[in-house]
Amino acid sequence: MRLRHKPWAHEFLQEHPELVVTKAEQVNKNWQKRFGNDQPIHLEVGTGKGKYLSDNSIKHPDINFIGMEMYESVLATGVQRALFKQPENLAFIHGDVRHVMEYFEPSSVETLYINFTDPWPKKRHEKRRLTHPDFLELYKQILVPGGTVQMKTDNQGLFEYSLASLSTFGFALRKVRLHLHESEEAEGNVMTEYEEKFYAKGEPIYFTEAVRP
Numbered sequence: 001m002r003l004r005h006k007p008w009a010h011e012f013l014q015e016h017p018e019l020v021v022t023k024a025e026q027v028n029k030n031w032q033k034r035f036g037n038d039q040p041i042h043l044e045v046g047t048g049k050g051k052y053l054s055d056n057s058i059k060h061p062d063i064n065f066i067g068m069e070m071y072e073s074v075l076a077t078g079v080q081r082a083l084f085k086q087p088e089n090l091a092f093i094h095g096d097v098r099h100v101m102e103y104f105e106p107s108s109v110e111t112l113y114i115n116f117t118d119p120w121p122k123k124r125h126e127k128r129r130l131t132h133p134d135f136l137e138l139y140k141q142i143l144v145p146g147g148t149v150q151m152k153t154d155n156q157g158l159f160e161y162s163l164a165s166l167s168t169f170g171f172a173l174r175k176v177r178l179h180l181h182e183s184e185e186a187e188g189n190v191m192t193e194y195e196e197k198f199y200a201k202g203e204p205i206y207f208t209e210a211v212r213p
């Protein structure tokens with residue numbers, strides 16, 4: 001994706017520890033303490049500008065939503081939006097998903113979303129795909145028993161790779177939809193920022209829900 005450098009983003013994120021975790025020690029894997037409740041945790045990896053979680057946090061106040069994003073300039077926009085809405089059940093982590101174990105206890109996340117992640121089509125970049133087995137191992141550790149990965153993408157190649165990767169790893173593919181918006185899952189679906197663009201062009205959105213091994 002195209003990145004617009006925002007020189008103010010780094011300082012801005014540091015100035016909002018109530019919404020953004022920039023160092024693992026700030027939360028010590030204790031999200032219950034941070035949120036002040038023991039509501040289920042839903043995590044979006046590669047949250048981008050955070051629209052999906054921001055909208056979800058208002059729609060589902062009984063769930064705590066956390067978005068992880070590695071680019072400050074992208075995340076800063078999401079934080080600006082969230083500050084405006086002030087939901088108490090929303091937080092962001094500035095960090096690379098490779099380090100997700102530094103932020104979560106094992107078996108502590110109920111649902112993990114991977115939305116419109118970069119497809120990295122070249123074979124030599126396979127390890128960067130967020131559904132590579134190296135990442136699935138991390139997801140397996142932080143998800144609760146029976147917890148799920150939910151993935152949405154417009155990219156057929158990434159979708160096929162991810163279905164194979166999840167299934168080979170041992171995740172059970174509970175739902176597979178080749179056109180999310182023409183399926184029963186369309187009702188109640190919250191659109192991500194990228195999804196809105198592809199949906200407006202009439203492109204099919206692929207969706208899967210897979211249960212932790």
Ligand SMILES: C[S@@+](CC[C@H](N)C(=O)[O-])C[C@H]1O[C@@H](n2cnc3c(N)ncnc32)[C@H](O)[C@@H]1O
Nearest residue numbers: 046047048069070071096097115116192193194
């Ligand atoms: C194409 S955007 C999609 C954003 C959003 N999920 C949506 O659907 O609108 C993918 C995002 O994932 C982030 N990302 C990719 N790999 C990541 C990683 N290893 N750790 C954290 N963020 C990552 C990128 O920086 C980018 O902002």
